Amino acid sequence: MTTTTNALETFVKKATAVSAKVSEVGSLAEAFAYAVDLCDRKQACQLLVSGCELPLSGQGQALCDEKQTKVIAAPALAKKEFTAFAKLCKDKGFELIDSGMRSRLAGIDIGFTVCDLGIAETGSLVLDSSSEEVRLTTMIAEIHVAVLPKSRLRATSYEAEAEVLERMQGGPNYLAFITGASRTADIERVLALGVHGPLELHILLLEDK
Amino acid sequence: MQQAKTLAEYRSQCRQAMDDEFLRKAMDAFAVAYRTNRANAFADMNERELIAEIADAKDAAVSRLDELFAQFKAKAEQNGVHVHLARTAAEANEIIARIAREGGVKKIVKSKSMTAEETLLNHHLEADGYQVVETDLGEWIIQLRHEGPSHMVMPAIHLSRYQVADLFTDVTGQKQEVDIEKLVKVARRELRTHYATADMGISGANFAVVETGGIGLVTNEGNARLVTTLPRIHVALAGLDKLTPTLHDALRIIKALPRNATGQAITSYVTWITGANECAPGPEGRKEHHIVFLDNGRSALAKDPDFRQVLRCVRCGACANVCPVYRLVGGHKMGHIYIGAIGLLLTYFFHGRDKAKNLVQNCINCGACKQVCAAGIDLPRLIKEVHARIQDEEGHPLPSKLLGTVLANRKLFHTLLRTAKWGQKPIVDGKTGYLRHLPLIFGKDQDFRALPPVAEKPFRDRWEKLRPAVEHPKYRVALFSGCVQDFVYPEQLEAAVKVFAGHGAALEFPMGQSCCGLPVVMMGETGAARDVAAQNVTAIDPGSCDYIVTMCASCASHLKHAYPRILEDDPRMADKARRFADKVMDFSTFARDVLGVDEQDFASVSAHTKTAYHAPCHLCRGLGVTKAPRELLAKAGLDYVVADEEDVCCGFGGTFSMKFPEESKALLDKKLDNVKKTGATQLVTDCPGCVMQLRGGAQRRGDGIVVRHIAEALAERIKPR
Ligand code: SF4
Ligand code: SF4
Numbered sequence: 001m002t003t004t005t006n007a008l009e010t011f012v013k014k015a016t017a018v019s020a021k022v023s024e025v026g027s028l029a030e031a032f033a034y035a036v037d038l039c040d041r042k043q044a045c046q047l048l049v050s051g052c053e054l055p056l057s058g059q060g061q062a063l064c065d066e067k068q069t070k071v072i073a074a075p076a077l078a079k080k081e082f083t084a085f086a087k088l089c090k091d092k093g094f095e096l097i098d099s100g101m102r103s104r105l106a107g108i109d110i111g112f113t114v115c116d117l118g119i120a121e122t123g124s125l126v127l128d129s130s131s132e133e134v135r136l137t138t139m140i141a142e143i144h145v146a147v148l149p150k151s152r153l154r155a156t157s158y159e160a161e162a163e164v165l166e167r168m169q170g171g172p173n174y175l176a177f178i179t180g181a182s183r184t185a186d187i188e189r190v191l192a193l194g195v196h197g198p199l200e201l202h203i204l205l206l207e208d209k
Numbered sequence: 210m211q212q213a214k215t216l217a218e219y220r221s222q223c224r225q226a227m228d229d230e231f232l233r234k235a236m237d238a239f240a241v242a243y244r245t246n247r248a249n250a251f252a253d254m255n256e257r258e259l260i261a262e263i264a265d266a267k268d269a270a271v272s273r274l275d276e277l278f279a280q281f282k283a284k285a286e287q288n289g290v291h292v293h294l295a296r297t298a299a300e301a302n303e304i305i306a307r308i309a310r311e312g313g314v315k316k317i318v319k320s321k322s323m324t325a326e327e328t329l330l331n332h333h334l335e336a337d338g339y340q341v342v343e344t345d346l347g348e349w350i351i352q353l354r355h356e357g358p359s360h361m362v363m364p365a366i367h368l369s370r371y372q373v374a375d376l377f378t379d380v381t382g383q384k385q386e387v388d389i390e391k392l393v394k395v396a397r398r399e400l401r402t403h404y405a406t407a408d409m410g411i412s413g414a415n416f417a418v419v420e421t422g423g424i425g426l427v428t429n430e431g432n433a434r435l436v437t438t439l440p441r442i443h444v445a446l447a448g449l450d451k452l453t454p455t456l457h458d459a460l461r462i463i464k465a466l467p468r469n470a471t472g473q474a475i476t477s478y479v480t481w482i483t484g485a486n487e488c489a490p491g492p493e494g495r496k497e498h499h500i501v502f503l504d505n506g507r508s509a510l511a512k513d514p515d516f517r518q519v520l521r522c523v524r525c526g527a528c529a530n531v532c533p534v535y536r537l538v539g540g541h542k543m544g545h546i547y548i549g550a551i552g553l554l555l556t557y558f559f560h561g562r563d564k565a566k567n568l569v570q571n572c573i574n575c576g577a578c579k580q581v582c583a584a585g586i587d588l589p590r591l592i593k594e595v596h597a598r599i600q601d602e603e604g605h606p607l608p609s610k611l612l613g614t615v616l617a618n619r620k621l622f623h624t625l626l627r628t629a630k631w632g633q634k635p636i637v638d639g640k641t642g643y644l645r646h647l648p649l650i651f652g653k654d655q656d657f658r659a660l661p662p663v664a665e666k667p668f669r670d671r672w673e674k675l676r677p678a679v680e681h682p683k684y685r686v687a688l689f690s691g692c693v694q695d696f697v698y699p700e701q702l703e704a705a706v707k708v709f710a711g712h713g714a715a716l717e718f719p720m721g722q723s724c725c726g727l728p729v730v731m732m733g734e735t736g737a738a739r740d741v742a743a744q745n746v747t748a749i750d751p752g753s754c755d756y757i758v759t760m761c762a763s764c765a766s767h768l769k770h771a772y773p774r775i776l777e778d779d780p781r782m783a784d785k786a787r788r789f790a791d792k793v794m795d796f797s798t799f800a801r802d803v804l805g806v807d808e809q810d811f812a813s814v815s816a817h818t819k820t821a822y823h824a825p826c827h828l829c830r831g832l833g834v835t836k837a838p839r840e841l842l843a844k845a846g847l848d849y850v851v852a853d854e855e856d857v858c859c860g861f862g863g864t865f866s867m868k869f870p871e872e873s874k875a876l877l878d879k880k881l882d883n884v885k886k887t888g889a890t891q892l893v894t895d896c897p898g899c900v901m902q903l904r905g906g907a908q909r910r911g912d913g914i915v916v917r918h919i920a921e922a923l924a925e926r927i928k929p930r
Contacts (some may be wrong), residue, residue, distance in 0.1 A: 014474065102439075102489060105405045122475040132487045135438050139431060157460045164481075165456050168421040172288050172484030172495075174438075179475050182431035184393060186347035186365055187373050189239060192393040195346055196400070197431030197478075 007120040007155045008205070014123030018180030019193065020201040028147065031112075031204045032085045035145045038202065039070055039110050040092055042143065070094045073101065073141060074112040075133035085112075101136035111141025111198070116167075117160050118153040124179040125203065126160060128167055135174060144198040146178070149208040210357040211545050211556075212564060216868070219542075219567035224871050226538040231369050236536045239366065241854070243530045246472025247581065259465055264585035266458050267521035271511045277419050277452040278502060284422030288484025291499045298328035298559075301503045305330060305411070305444055306337050308499055312442050314339065314408040320426070320433035321345035322413025323361055323524055324446045324503055326546050327559055330411070342403045344432040346396050353380060359540030361548055362470045362526040367539050400432070410436035414447035415466070415523070416459040417500065423483025424500065425459050427466060429476045437482055441491040444499045445482075449507045450520040462523050462583075469525040469583040506558050516591060519558065521584035522551050528578035528588055533858045534571055537872050543571065550578035550588040557595045562602060569596040571869060573862035573876075574731060576830040590771075597733040605734065612729060612864075613737030619723035619744060623667075626696045630663045643908060655867070657874040658905030661697050668699035672718045675706060682715030684803065687754040689745070689768065689793075691761035692724045693897040701897060704924035705760050705796060711930060712804035721748030725764040730771070731864045742775045743782055751788040756803065760796045760920055762896035763863070766831030769793040795828060796895055796920055797837035811845045811926045820847040820922065821889035821914075823880065823903060824856040825896035838895055838919055845926040847891070853883040859894075861902035877906040885912060895919045 012022050025031045074085055075098045082098060089096040094109075101108075113134060117126035125146050129135040138144050154160040157177075167173050182197030193199055213219035226232065270277060282292040295301035309317065317339050319325065331341050331352070343352040347365035351358060353376055358364030365373075370389050377385040377395050385395060412433050416425035424445050426433045437443050453459050467473040488496035511517050529535045529549025544552030545564045553572060557565035569592055578588045600609065615622050643659035668690055686709075694701050706716060726741035745768070749757055759765045769790045776786035800806040820842055828834050835856075842849040860866060860876025880903065884892050892903060892914050904916035 018473075018477075105401060105439075107401075124475055124479075130486060132438065132489060135434065139434050139438070157463065158457070161457060161460060165421070168418075168423055168456070168481060168483045172486045173423070173481070174483070174486045175481040176434070177475065177479035177481075178477070180477050182429070183477050184346045184430050185471070186345070186350070186363060186430075187368070187389045187392060188235065188370050189242075189363065189366065190370075190389045192390055195393050195397055195430045195432075196344070196435060 007153050008150065010155075011118055011120040011123055011153055012205075014121065015180070015203055016123070018123060020123065020180050020203050022203045022205065025147070025204045025206050028081055028206070029084065031145070031147045031206065032088050034202075034204060035072060035110055035112050036088045036092055036094065038143065038145065039072055039094055042070075042109060071097060071104065071108040072110040072112060073097050073104075073108050073133075073137045075099060075101070075137050076113065076131060099133050101133050101140060105140055108137075108141050110143045110145055111137035112145050112147075113138060114147045114149070116152065117163060118148045119157050119160050119177070120153055121156045122179055124157075124177045126164060127176050127178060129174045129176050130172065138176070138178065139197050141198050142194070143200045143202065144178075144181075145202045145204065147204045147206050149206045151208050211542055211568060213567055216567050216570065219571070220869060220871075223538045223542050223571070223869065226542045227871060227875060229539070232367050232539050233537070235366065235369070236539060240530065240536045243472065247469065247527070247530075250468035250472040250474060254464070259461070260583060260585045263462055263465060263523070263583060264518070264521055266453075266461065267584055268518065270453055270458070271450065271517055271520045274449050274452060274508060274511050277454060278449060281417055281419045281422055281452060284419065285484070285500060286422075288422055289495060289498065290422065290485055291497075293499060293501045294504065295501055296504050298503070298505050301328045301446060301501055301505070302330050302333035304501050305446070306334060308442065308444055309334065309337070309339055309409055312409060312497065314442065316340045316403070316407045317342070317409045317411060318403050318407040318436050318440060319343050319348070319411045320413070320428065320436040321348050321364070322411070322446055323358075323547065324413050324448050325411065326358060327505065328446070328503065330446070342400070342407070344400050344403065344436055345430060346393065349396060349400065350376065357541065357546060359548065360526055360529060361524055367541065404435045404439045407440045409442040409444065410438075410440040411444050411446065412437055414445045414451055414500070416453050416462070417447050417451045417502070418456050418459055419452060419454045421456060421483050423481055426478075426480040426482070427463065427476050428478050428480065429473075431478050434478060434480055437480070438488070441488055442497045442499070443482075444501060446501045446503060448503050448505075450522070465583040466523050466525050469527040469581065510558050515594065516554075516558070518584075518586050519551070519554050519591065521586055522555075523583050525583045527581045527583060531577040531581050533575060533577065533860075533876055534573060534872060537875050538571075544568065550592065551586070553592050554588070554595055557599070562599050565595065566599050566603065569599065571872075573858055573860070573865045573872075575826040575858040575862070577826070577858070580830050593730050593733065597735045600733040601735075609732040609734055612732055613734035616724050616726065616729050617737040617740040619721070622692075622723065626663055626667070626692070630665070641908065643905070654870040657870065657909060658877065658902060659908040660905055661901060663696050664699050666699070668695045668702045669718065669720060671699060671703070675703065676718070677706065677710055677716060679713060679715045681713065683713035684715065684756060685754045686714045686716050687749045687757045688716055688718045689722055689725075689749065689757055689759040689764060690718070691759060691764040691897065693901065694760055698897050698900065698918070701760055701900070701918040701920050704918065705920040707924040707927055708800055708806060708920055709804060711810075712806065714804060717754065719749045723748070725761075725767045726775075727763055727767040727771075728863050730767070731862070739775055739779075742772050742786070743779065746772065746776065746782055746786050746789045749789065751785060751792050754792060756794050756799060757789065757792045758794050758796065758799045760895065760897065760918065762795060762825035762828035762831065763898055765793055765795045766827035769832065795832055795834055797841055798834055800923075801837045801841055806841065806844070806923075808844050810928060811923075812928050813846070815846040815848065816926060818847050818891050819887070819889040820849050820891045820893055821852045821884045821887050822849060822855060823859055823884070823892060823894040823899055825894055825899050826856075826858050828895055829856045838893075841919065841923060842893065845923050847893075847922060847926065850887040850889050852887045852889070854879075859899050859902050861898045863898060866902065873902075877902055878910075881906055881910060881912055881914075884914060890914060891922065892916045893919050893922045
């Protein structure tokens with residue numbers, strides 16, 4: 001018990017240290033509500049933070065102009081859950097999608113995923129992204145909302161190793177360790193978030209005992 | 210990209226780089242910040258153990274690269290991957306160009322790969338008419354500027370936000386603000402369009418995991434994920450050294466790599482790609498996935514017992530981050546393509562002698578890189594050995610050969626030193642005791658520090674009178690002076706004798722001893738280094754003493770760590786050299802730990818002398834001695850004040866300061882500035898070479914700081930008996 005509590009504490013500490021926002025949820029429904037609420041509060045012009053308002057070349061500008069209503073992507077949910085989520089979105093006038101990411105490369109507002117494992121020592125998420133839709137969702141979304149069931153938390157990468165390996169050995173596989181938002185320090189070593197992928201990472205720890 | 214033809218040309222390029230004010234400032238800030246970040250990142254880990262495990266695992270893998278490659282290939286092919294092996298850089302480029310041609314590719318997006326830099330892949334593809342876009346922010350910036358990287362992890366570290374803003378203004382045709390946050394977002398948008406329209410993505414690989422047949426990529430920006438996902442073809446280019454038997458091996462490296470590179474516990478993304486994954490526009494909805502392995506000298510290197518540990522490198526860049534020379538001249542001058550300490554080595558093995566021969570000389574042998582290397586590579590030693598190898602291949606330059614000949618013959622060497630004493634008479638300044646004008650053998654560029662004259666009477670001639678009689682000796686001690694103390698600073702040895710007195714040490718000064726040989730190692734004269742080592746091991750019989758004590762940190766670390774290796778192939782000497790090395794000890798450790806020199810040995814009233822300390826490279830890193838000297842200062846009632854960057858090199862480096870005087874001077878200035886900030890009136894260190902550099906510099910600058918060997922500072926405080 002104490003080891004799990006410790007792992008949880010460590011996870012929260014490490015993830016927060018790399019500017020992930022960590023919260024707890026009691027159910028998936030709560031997680032959906034969190035995402036919808038976040039999307040709602042995210043001002044329409046928040047999107048501009050990702051570069052659309054800046055002077056761009058003609059080509060870069062064209063890409064920005066494609067963007068209209070707020071969009072949430074949740075590519076790997078079970079049908080029932082997706083329907084429930086979609087209803088919440090509809091009430092707010094958001095679009096919920098689970099495919100077609102390739103036609104949304106300009107960006108979507110929120111990407112919603114359920115992670116396979118967590119690694120406490122580094123505050124990392126393990127997400128099997130073999131599905132191309134999942135992969136793209138976590139790259140083109142401006143905010144990534146990731147649910148991590150607490151039972152999936154492992155203390156170290158070594159402790160997650162066997163489960164990770166099993167996935168890799170079952171045929172083609174694309175798997176990501178995700179820790180915090182996309183970042184760069186390539187200009188004068190000044191840290192800037194969201195250079196290619198999400199500008200924010202929200203982790204929702206799901207009680208699943 | 211460094212490709213000077215001669216040492217003089219190289220030196221002048223380094224000088225220019227040092228005049229780049231932005232670069233100097235950026236590098237200074239980085240060097241200081243990095244040290245703290247790294248220390249924090251490793252704070253709750255057993256760093257040494259992790260590094261040793263990585264080194265062992267890498268060595269094991271490197272010893273069977275052929276086999277690992279075959280296994281990886283079989284495994285990856287099961288998952289639909291095309292695996293290629295390129296013997297040379299050109300071959301790798303041709304394979305990739307062929308894949309592009311056969312795939313009807315027009316545009317290529319790339320994520321960062323040092324291996325692709327190594328093969329100059331972009332040049333090749335662009336010459337073939339493909340549009341190639343780098344998507345890592347730093348790589349994109351330098352690609353737009355038509356430059357090579359100046360750091361393996363932060364390729365554009367040499368550029369300022371102003372330069373980037375100007376560059377982006379050109380690229381977008383719109384005026385860009387000088388605001389880093391905004392510039393990053395501009396790149397985000399501009400690059401996004403390229404992913405969408407590229408037909409082929411090229412990545413590197415940090416790992417090729419044999420048990421899964423997949424690759425691992427360690428990145429922060431996330432561009433590698435887009436590069437490997439959106440286009441229908443993905444080519445990964447990896448050095449053969451990236452083959453790692455298990456996932457566990459890779460996870461282990463990941464514990465050290467980001468911590469060592471940027472002080473992060475882990476990067477934002479670690480991406481594992483195993484097999485040909487789902488890809489909508491690909492054939493049958495699958496990615497056309499190729500992995501091209503590059504040999505380019507790696508297999509040969511793996512079979513070279515002297516140098517194969519070079520292949521342990523995980524490309525974290527830390528050896529550049531801590532290198533004082535890198536900090537001064539930047540990456541474009543400290544590497545051909547690969548940069549920093551490892552760059553000096555890889556340039557020789559991957560790009561040839563011609564590109565490496567000047568570079569390898571630009572190492573001051575401070576050992577900072579070795580201390581942080583994620584893979585435990587003995588970088589400074591290997592750099593010297595590459596230098597020696599190049600000289601063996603190309604012929605030894607005259608000064609180097611001469612020095613070798615002279616040093617190998619002790620009598621000749623000592624006669625020359627004694628004669629020098631007469632030669633210098635008219636130019637010794639009666640008041641200061643320094644050489645007033647430098648003798649002709651030193652150029653004007655050595656004038657940044659006053660150089661001391663050769664002493665009236667070397668220590669060896671004073672010894673008979675000095676030798677203390679010890680009634681009931683507890684320890685038999687052989688003093689090893691090194692040439693500087695014997696002939697230039699005999700008073701430092703006299704001071705040491707005074708500090709040791711009354712503690713039961715029976716001192717000997719074996720007359721057959723000579724220079725330790727480090728200067729010839731620095732010049733790449735392996736043969737002479739072996740000769741002097743044998744002479745010293747013969748002159749000081751390890752069977753006849755309990756300790757071999759030296760007041761020179763550089764000698765100590767050379768005698769202790771290099772002798773056993775230098776003499777290991779000599780059956781008459783090998784065993785003796787090991788026993789000799791075991792007995793070698795530095796002054797401070799000997800005084801504090803063996804003799805137990807303590808408060809009561811010193812005058813009881815505090816001296817009220819603000820004293821700063823310079824930690825010699827070969828003491829703090831070479832021998833790992835950090836506490837003993839500082840504690841002795843406190844015990845002696847000296848008011849020890851901590852200066853910034855105490856353990857950064859003073860710039861002496863023996864013969865280095867002759868070859869690269871501008872760099873030596875810059876390091877010296879930095880050091881003295883840091884000491885000055887403390888308000889100290891005395892600067893103490895435990896190496897005569899450092900004393901020579903620091904004292905001469907302080908004199909020239911008129912700093913008014915007294916520079917002393919620690920033995921002198923302590924001797925002055927010893928209570929009269
Ligand atoms: S020994 Fe010092 S100067 Fe030489 S490469 Fe290493 S860090 Fe740089
Ligand atoms: S040599 Fe060592 S420190 Fe330098 S890049 Fe390689 S692993 Fe890192």
